[in-house]
Structure formats: C-alpha cells, structure tokens
Amino acid sequence: MQIRLEKFDYVEGRHRYCILQLSQTLFGEWCLELAKGPIGAPGGQLRRAYFGQHGEALHSFEILRDKEVQRGFVPIPVQLGLL
Secondary structure (H helix, E strand, O other): OEEEEEEEEOOOOEEEEEEEEEEEOOOOOEEEEEEEEEOOOOOOEEEEEEEOOHHHHHHHHHHHHHHHHHOOOEEEOOOOOOO
8 A cells, every 4th residue: 555645835945745655574564664755856764664463554554644634745646657
C-alpha cells in the first residue's frame, strides 16, 4: 500500500512531497516507510518503522496519513506505469 501527498506553498515558493508506504518484509514483519522532502531539490529524509502485526502497522499508517493531511498535504493520484 502506498500513498503520495504533496503540499504547495506558492507564497513562500516551497513545494514538498510525502510518500507513505506499507509493505511486508521477507521475514514476515511489516515495514512502514515515510519519505519526505522538497520537490525538485536535493535533500529529504526517510524513516522506517517495523511492526509484528498488520493491524498495528495499518493503524500507524492511517495516523501518519491523517497527521500529514492536517499539516496541509493533499493526496495525489499516482498512475502506475502503463508501458
């Protein structure tokens, strides 16, 4: 499961992205990744959290998503590669 969020601040000229991804590792754990940073510029950060159960990982995913939406980020529909 993956969601991309973006935030555009035209007054300050800052454009930022946030990607939340939930996936299962080879060892059966669940990994929640949060990548965020400026669009079109170097920099950014990547954080990972590991969970034993899918339910608690999904709960944390939803909490992070809601937190970023409250901060002004908007979900962006991402098309998968069609070629």
